[in-house]
Amino acid sequence: GDSVTQMEGPVTLSEEAFLTINCTYTATGYPSLFWYVQYPGEGLQLLLKATKADDKGSNKGFEATYRKETTSFHLEKGSVQVSDSAVYFCALSDRIQGAQKLVFGQGTRLTINP
Amino acid sequence: EAQVTQNPRYLITVTGKKLTVTCSQNMNHEYMSWYRQDPGLGLRQIYYSMNVEVTDKGDVPEGYKVSRKEKRNFPLILESPSPNQTSLYFCASSFGQGSTDTQYFGPGTRLTVL
Numbered sequence: 001g002d003s004v005t006q007m008e009g010p011v012t013l014s015e016e017a018f019l020t021i022n023c024t025y026t027a028t029g030y031p032s033l034f035w036y037v038q039y040p041g042e043g044l045q046l047l048l049k050a051t052k053a054d055d056k057g058s059n060k061g062f063e064a065t066y067r068k069e070t071t072s073f074h075l076e077k078g079s080v081q082v083s084d085s086a087v088y089f090c091a092l093s094d095r096i097q098g099a100q101k102l103v104f105g106q107g108t109r110l111t112i113n114p
Numbered sequence: 115e116a117q118v119t120q121n122p123r124y125l126i127t128v129t130g131k132k133l134t135v136t137c138s139q140n141m142n143h144e145y146m147s148w149y150r151q152d153p154g155l156g157l158r159q160i161y162y163s164m165n166v167e168v169t170d171k172g173d174v175p176e177g178y179k180v181s182r183k184e185k186r187n188f189p190l191i192l193e194s195p196s197p198n199q200t201s202l203y204f205c206a207s208s209f210g211q212g213s214t215d216t217q218y219f220g221p222g223t224r225l226t227v228l
Contacts, residue, residue: 045219
C-alpha cells in the first residue's frame, strides 16, 4: 500500500541555518504530495503542496519539488527563524476505490534556537 | 472565519464510559474525517465521510463509531473507551474528494482513558 517515510527527528538548528527535511514515498497511483505543519497546541495546517511530477510547492520561504524519479518531496528553507519551530508532516493523497486517501509520515519535530 | 471546531479540547475519562467528541465545520465541505495522532506513527485515519449519511472505515476503525446526519457535523463516538485509545484526535474536512484537495484540521482533542 501507499506509505510515506520522513527523516527522523528531532532536528535542532540555529536561526538562519539551512533546513532540509527528507521525505520519500511509495504509491500505486499518481498521488499529490503535501507538507503540513503543526505549531504547538494547534492542529495541522497546509504548508505547501504539489500535484504532479516536477511541480514545486512554495510558501513562507519553504520549498519542495515533486521528484517522481526518486519518489521524494524534500522540504527546504534557506534561512530558518525561531517561529519555524514546529512539527512537520509529509503526506500523500491518492484516490483509492473512489475515495481520497491521505497517508502521513511520522512527523519531524524542528526546533530553532536564537 | 472558516474553521473546523472540536469539543472538548481535553478529556480524561475511565474505561468503559461512553463519550462523544464533536466536530463541526462552517465551510460547506463534503468530505470529513477523523485521525488519531500517536508518537512515532504520524496521523492515522479512523473514519471518513464523503457526504451526509455516507461513512466508511479508515485504517484504524476498531472501537470507534461515527455519524453524518448533517453536512457540517461529524461526531466521533467511543462506546466503551479503553486505555489504548488514549491519543490526540483530529477532525479534518475538505471541499471535495479529489487527491489535490487540501485538508483543514481542527485544533485537536487530547483524550486520556484511565
